[in-house]
Amino acid sequence: MEDQGGDLDLMTREQEADKERLGRSSGILIILYRIVASLAVPVIAFTIMWVTFTWLRDSDASRALQVLVAIFVGVGGVFALFWGMDFAVNQLPASLREHVRPFVFVGPALVILSVFLVYPLINTFIISFKDKAQEAWVGLENYGFVFTDEAMLRSIRNTVLWIVIVPLFSVGIGLAFATLADRLRRGEAFAKSLIFLPMAISFVGASIVWRFIYSFRPEGFGEQIGLLNGILIQLGGDPRAWLSWEPWNNLFLMVIMIWLQTGFAMVILSAAIKAVPDDLLEAARIDGATELQIFWKIIIPSIMSSVVVVSTTMVISVLKIFDIVWVMTGGETGTEVIAERMVRWFFRNDHDGRGAAIAVVLFIAIIPIMYLNVRRFRAEEAIR
């Protein structure tokens, strides 16, 4: 431990000395090299792909060949370019090398993210202050709409319910299942696969699957083919139109998401539970701890960071939920959610300004969760 600290001290001191020696002019040189290092891989890879593709398009090659070439260029090419860049950095003066090298590694990701996520983000932020067709500036009017429109307010309420209920149940059931399955002598992998199975289904597929559960036919339109109504009739009740039954229809939609996402939580938490040292559990058992105590006092604290990761990813994917609502109810009958509103205003109602303002609100909603993650990241660095 002390050795390590000493090493680190030495390194930073050396670097500081380095920096002083380098002075200002080479500081600019470093920045320049960093930019080149970051851009080289994506630009070269992009050019190669584009040239290959133009050639393929013109040569009328078969689809199988296109895929093969693509895999070759995509996989082999990217690794070769990284290697080439590293080699190029080695040719730089020794004092510059280690300042530039990190950007060979991290640069391509930053460049791609800038083009595909940061640029749209800034673009959206600007549009959110413009009008319907992005022609005139309207100040905060779109934001005023977001917080006064009735359907918008309902969508905010519903989204809050979604981000509380779905992760709670997904993580809860996933954790319970992982813990229980851990005690099986045989068939653990099989049982886990069955829970994970819905992860393999697309939202389009899932909407077809769940139509067989929630389907409702008014009287005179034939026998009920939805399972829930089938059960209700068996019990002597009257069939219901589940998806237009306010406010519970929100809950029925959440069930679909829980069904899809629990497998994700379960798989990751199960891996975390398996990493809890066996002798720790054994020692607790010998000391007379009950299984429940072991679960709450040993397992839960040891897997806490995994629970945080899973919950974070889950909250984020729920915030972005759109497909389920869009396909099942179209946001009618009080089931609006924020992301669904955004797509509706952008693509259906063609009001870019409002769509963009909703997107910005969605983005801001995540900041508290990111703050928690930053704290965890720092804490993890500290104990390493």
Added chain:
Amino acid sequence: MTAPTLDRSSTETHRQSLIARLFDRWPVKLGLLIIVILWIIPTLGLLISSFRVPNLVSTSGWWTVFGKLFDTAQWTLENYRNVLSSEGFGNAFLNSLAVTIPATVIPIAIAAFAAYAFSWMDFRGRQWMFVAVVGLLVVPLQMALIPILRLYSSGGFIGDFQFFPDLNLNGTYMAVWLAHTGFGLPLAVYLLRNYIGGLPSSTIESAHIDGASHFTIFWRLVVPLSVPALASFAIFQFLWVWNDFLVALVFLGGTPDVRVLTQALAELNGTRGEAWHLLTAGAFITMVLPLTVFFGLQRYFVRGLTAGSVKG
């Protein structure tokens, strides 16, 4: 004096735990069974329906088959034959492969390098860059579609400066790969950094002391050690791209020669929404490959995605 007491108490706990285990198992199994049944019912309904004769699917509940399992007149393979040939699912299957494989591999390669740099290289701004990358996790995909569509069709400008060339990429596989790479990167970097950052620092530092370069450490040490995390993320990215509908629709277009499976299914859903027999068979075809991939790679889940962050 203490020895016999210890002895007795330990045999007691032993006996107790044996009995406890016998009684313990039943609630465990019952609990698991209930969850499993709840989870497979929806898919089971789909699977059964896809093998039923068309007019039965739309006139009676799928659960009624349990009353007359061996009545062969109600079963058929015709739905699958129809969907694969006349509805063009065979071609769509190939297109899905062409989109999915590169769109899985490219982001993993780029994210792995970045994750290594965020974990083990020393440079200023490392933390806030990582935080910014993770922050991008929340950019709703739908928001990025229009700007990127414009980027592809007429290039990108900041003021008068053109930072993205005018290439007319729409409708090519490459357009979809790049989009999926961009959208998949934040999660890939986040999860892989969690794992790679959790590798024992003593191993990496001793490699440094032995004079290994960052590239060698990454390639020879970190990648082999991270296979479980790489494979786990590969599965997620594969499932995500394979099941994606929106990105493919926007960047690839919906013509029959390029459309992917989810588009074929959605179209079937739109044009023949009451053709339940075709919908179910089509939906099941879209699930076959993801399920195969999952079962083939699932052993990597034993070490899992976040094994690196478990120590917390």
